[in-house]
Amino acid sequence: MDMFTVMKREEVHALLITEFKNARNEGELVGINDACGRILKNDLVSKENIPAFRRSTVDGYAMRSKDTIGCSESMPAFLKIIGETLMGAGTDLYVKEYEAVHVPTGGVVPNGADCVCMIENTEQILEEVMVYRPAAPLENIISVGDDVKNNEVVLTEGTVIKTQHISVLAALGYSEVEVYRRPKVSILSTGDELVDIWKIPEIGEIRDVNTYGLKSMLTSIGCEVTYINMVEDDSELLKKHMEEALAVSDVLLVSGGSSVGTKDMTPDIINQLGQPGVLVHGVAIKPGKPTIIARVNNKAVFGLPGHPASCMISYKAIVEPFIREILLKSSEKERYMVATSGFQAHVSSGREVYYMVTLDETDTGYIAYPVNGKSGMVSLLSKAEGYIRIPMEKEGIEVGTPLRVYMFE
Numbered sequence: 001m002d003m004f005t006v007m008k009r010e011e012v013h014a015l016l017i018t019e020f021k022n023a024r025n026e027g028e029l030v031g032i033n034d035a036c037g038r039i040l041k042n043d044l045v046s047k048e049n050i051p052a053f054r055r056s057t058v059d060g061y062a063m064r065s066k067d068t069i070g071c072s073e074s075m076p077a078f079l080k081i082i083g084e085t086l087m088g089a090g091t092d093l094y095v096k097e098y099e100a101v102h103v104p105t106g107g108v109v110p111n112g113a114d115c116v117c118m119i120e121n122t123e124q125i126l127e128e129v130m131v132y133r134p135a136a137p138l139e140n141i142i143s144v145g146d147d148v149k150n151n152e153v154v155l156t157e158g159t160v161i162k163t164q165h166i167s168v169l170a171a172l173g174y175s176e177v178e179v180y181r182r183p184k185v186s187i188l189s190t191g192d193e194l195v196d197i198w199k200i201p202e203i204g205e206i207r208d209v210n211t212y213g214l215k216s217m218l219t220s221i222g223c224e225v226t227y228i229n230m231v232e233d234d235s236e237l238l239k240k241h242m243e244e245a246l247a248v249s250d251v252l253l254v255s256g257g258s259s260v261g262t263k264d265m266t267p268d269i270i271n272q273l274g275q276p277g278v279l280v281h282g283v284a285i286k287p288g289k290p291t292i293i294a295r296v297n298n299k300a301v302f303g304l305p306g307h308p309a310s311c312m313i314s315y316k317a318i319v320e321p322f323i324r325e326i327l328l329k330s331s332e333k334e335r336y337m338v339a340t341s342g343f344q345a346h347v348s349s350g351r352e353v354y355y356m357v358t359l360d361e362t363d364t365g366y367i368a369y370p371v372n373g374k375s376g377m378v379s380l381l382s383k384a385e386g387y388i389r390i391p392m393e394k395e396g397i398e399v400g401t402p403l404r405v406y407m408f409e
Ligand SMILES: Nc1nc2c(c(=O)[nH]1)N[C@H]1C(S)=C(S)[C@@H](COP(=O)(O)OP(=O)(O)OC[C@H]3O[C@@H](n4cnc5c(N)ncnc54)[C@H](O)[C@@H]3O)O[C@H]1N2
Pocket: 003, 189, 190, 191, 193, 194, 206, 207, 208, 209, 210, 211, 255, 256, 257, 258, 259, 260, 261, 264, 287, 288, 289, 290, 304, 305, 306, 307, 308, 310, 375, 376
């Protein structure tokens, strides 16, 4: 018997975009040392040309390329050295016909010169330099604004700031940047059987895995976890904790109690907390079918399945894209690795099926193998390197089928 009317993952995402079209998105300034992983609130525009002066890329002599035409080892060009430029300093020197100026790597190329000849291709004799190889115009020179132009958009709004971008920000003279504020998220784990992780569980009890798993995934994408608690299956208590959690967060994740067992009271409580309440109860993904999606006034509430691996998949499939795109305003596309299937699987569940996989590296690329196990096994997570999705309309995969492998982070 089908317990829920299920909605497709893509439909859920589209519904969330509509429901949260007015979601808050203020910015805050952060120092660039703390900016990694944060998301740019505005286009980042260069306020200057980089470089701001003509810069040599080599140690050598600045000269007019014309004066080197036809020179060779046996017939070098003889140029008069009129001076040198020093690192970190400007120069008034002007290079005229048959003249040269010594320039260090990164130094200013004096006016009049249109190329720099590498020191290896020259020989200095007293006040003169012999040039053994012709140099082309602009050879070994970075012109003003060649790297970045004044007013150029260097990084666009929505970019997730990565380590390489920190160097760009430093080069442009940004000591701080405006990023989207971290969404505040609460996590509640429900279940009479749950105990704290430092306890030895009695028979029937299990350690609360999901608050930890969810918190680590949330913080890795830039959320702030503002409230965490473990609640027994008691509707009054659960309602009280959910109210407390919603008061301090933009998003509430409730793990467990999403299914239809007698104790699974989460949907009813959500509906008592605010409008419009539960939007979807059941998503066409496997695992993760009993996922709940709700809006309580301007807050998002998700009920995730209790089984740890199902909880993670449901989070990755539904919650993370919502937070990234709608709250964090990230423009980053979902990342994956390309592999081929090392196994055969037939699915006919009418759902998008997720498999945890391990990867074997071969000369021709990665081959993905399934991590087998039943719902609720944590070994699914200890062995998995990532997961694959088999679309709803497919009946399965064969050995050799190209796959996209998504990583947990
Ligand atoms: N009659 C049906 N029963 C179930 C269905 C169904 O469609 N019809 N769906 C099954 C699927 S699939 C899943 S997944 C689970 C989801 O159940 P709940 O979301 O209601 O979660 P619980 O019943 O509370 O827990 C399930 C399982 O996970 C363990 N758990 C719960 N919370 C945690 C936690 N924080 N850390 C570690 N483990 C946790 C819990 O002890 C249970 O073993 O429903 C199926 N049933």
